[in-house]
Amino acid sequence: MVGTVPSAAAGRLILVGCGNMGYALLSGWLDSKALEPGNVHVVEPLDDLRERAARLGTKAHEGPASLPDQANLVVFALKPQAMVAEVPAYRRFAEQAVFVSIAAGITIRDLGALLGKARVIRAMPNTAAAIGKGSTIVFPGDGVQEISLNRVVSLFAVGGPVHKVDSEPLLDAATAISGSGPAYLFYFMECLAIAARELGLPGQLAMTLAKETVFGAGALAMQTESEPGQLRRQVTSAKGTTEAALSILTGGDELLCLIRRTTRAAFDRSKSLSANK
The missing domain is CATH 3.40.50.720 (NAD(P)-binding Rossmann-like Domain)
Structure with missing residues (x-):
């Protein structure tokens, strides 16, 4: 850096x-x-x-x-x-x-x-x-x-x-991760807020909690030497609420597969934008 x-x-x-x-x-x-x-x-x-x-x-x-x-x-x-x-x-x-x-x-x-x-x-x-x-x-x-x-x-x-x-091709990979990445997280906030409202939280509070949660998790990840996987495990108690939720996100690596498809789509689109194509 x-x-x-x-x-x-x-x-x-x-x-x-x-x-x-x-x-x-x-x-x-x-x-x-x-x-x-x-x-x-x-x-x-x-x-x-x-x-x-x-x-x-x-x-x-x-x-x-x-x-x-x-x-x-x-x-x-x-x-x-x-x-x-x-x-x-x-x-x-x-x-x-x-x-x-x-x-x-x-x-x-x-x-x-x-x-x-x-x-x-x-x-x-x-x-x-x-x-x-x-x-x-x-x-x-x-x-x-x-x-x-x-x-x-x-x-x-x-x-x-x-x-x-x-290497110039790494710019296409960076575009898919950090260039387009904020939009992925904004959409995640939208989804989290929608789910919060469906669970009964008032609309403004739902959105505020979604924003604060993503912001706080990101800030914590940046300020510690621990890898995200380790941080995830630290807040996941056995048979607790977080474990119940993560069993959905991690089951069959569905979220990982979706993120791979998401970033690949951005990567492929970046490569196709070359004026020589």
Whole structure:
């Protein structure tokens, strides 16, 4: 794992796309003073999202035509399906800038075909980066200097731990686990709250207990050296309520099989998003 809280970074950054993930990253960078708002240019075609970015003090643009001629870092916070159409417009920055893409499945090779000879880093953050509790996986392409990689790591470390992998296909696996993973847990909270209401708990209390339970279990797992399996066994008394419940979840490894199918579906979809397919 790599990552430090950055000091203010010099240079100009272009953020392409300012939807939920882009805005979460941008807010964190500015709040932490990792970037000066006046050095950040945001490209966002949707009026409300562009205006939201401008309220943070950034220079907001409807499209790339009005961007300045110089940039040190260009971050693509676009959906994978938009990359082929949007990325080539930033080819003019290839000689000077390092490019970072957070688009799932779009490979270094894909990006090279869109940008020409460029220095590219792929990153896969998740939504918890909005509160500094996320995880980001990074993989640098050829030609990326250590100083550039360290700057990118420092920026993403604002949102939580950053992990560098040495093989690009591992990004697809990381996408299936940490990139998409928050949605799995949000759905688990939904299901837990529904079950709580069916057992008679009031609606708001049901949802609060579901959130607090998942949050508390995760915090405990992070703050102890014990593996999750050991923690599970510690709270499972023989012939108790937890054992009765776990007999359903673990019976025939049904939950494990479901999680395997779930993450495999995300993994396969990430691989299929490559622009070369």
